[in-house]
Amino acid sequence: MSDAYLALEGGRVLEARARAPGTARGELVFTTAYTGYEESLTDPSYEEQVLTFSYPLIGNYGVRDERFESDRIHPTAAVALELTDDVAEWLTAEGVPAIDHIDTRDLVTEIRDEGAMKCGIAAGPEVTPEDALAELDACKGMSEHTDIGAQVSVDERYVVEGEGEYDVALIDCGAKGSITSSLTDRGADVHVLPYDTTPAEIRELDPDVLFISNGPGDPANFGAAQELVEEFVGDLPIAGICLGQQVVARALGGETEKMVFGHRGVNQPVRDLRSGRVVMTTQNHGYTVSEPGDLDVTQVNVNDDTPEGLDSDELGVLTRQYHPEANPGPHDSLDFFDRVLELVDRPVATAD
Ligand SMILES: NC(=O)CC[C@H](N)C(=O)O
Secondary structure, rough: OOOOOOOOOOOOEEEEEEEEEEEEEEEEEOOOOOOOOHHOOOOHHOEEEEEEEEEEEOOOOOOHHHOOOOOOOOEEEEOOOOOHHHHHHHHHHHHOEEEOOOHHHHHHHHHHOOOEEEEEEOOOOOHHHHHHHHHHHHHOOOHHHHHHHHOOOOOOOEOOOOOOOOOEEEOOOOOOOOHHHHHHOOOOOEEEOOOOHHHHHHHOOOEEEEEEEEOOOOHHOOOHHHHHHHHOOOOOOOEEHHHHHHHHHHHHHOOEHHHHEEEEEEEEEEEEEEOOOOOEOOOOOOOEEOOOOOOOEEEEEEEOEEEEEEEOOOOOOOEEEEOOOOOOOOOOHHHHHHHEEEEHHHOOOOOO
């Protein structure tokens, strides 16, 4: 008898072992990252998703909070072939269900073939397959989480001080902590602001850069951040990471679309079209920019040619689809933060 079940969209139920009890639902996605499970589990971009690790053994370095990207676990549940006791205890203590002893090779292949899908999970001594199916029934699609920003953003703004050389307005759509530290390390003071900050509030703050963070779900559900970009383009340098790239593109006449299974891992190759150089990047996204609008595509994914970097010299805009802050991950692209701060010292043209 199993003590855990995973119900997949379509109704197939897989048996597993319970490692942290409870029921959960979400969009089933996978990461190919073989390291950085503490960073991934605390990445707010995984909100409302069930995270499957394709790497078979997760948790062998224990759990250390200095590696956390936020103050809680964000995926609604975790799935792996084998979770160590340390990571299972952490998930249990945080009330996040987890299951293992499931063939993640088959599961990841299915997600690759069928796409990221809804799922339901039930784990614990008393659960039945019907409990997992009930969770699946109640599961919403990612784009239906229309106010997902409220689940992950700060309620009140705060400042993280660097050296006071620049004032960055970081719109927190679910920002990873290391985006802030990458900026403070370079002398900037970072004003972490709620996802629904208004143009009037930005005007009052009078920052040097408007920076749209990463975040969960469909970028179409971040209308307030999009409005900020529309309002300040040409007046302020604008930067974005991941969801931030998607929001900036949408604000500047571009479009986004959902990918089949997305990019999640720490070895995604990205080619810079100007230098020809390829860098290895950390990624976590399920949507992509399908039309760049007023921006130029300057970097593409070597595997599938999707846009990885957009910019406009004229408008003072610079964005990345991947995670240059690289926690976890290769540090090949940390210079993105230097490029963003250089925009402050460059004059920008007006949008019209
Ligand atoms: N890490 C992110 O910012 C993810 C962006 C968006 N939620 C996506 O899935 O594409």
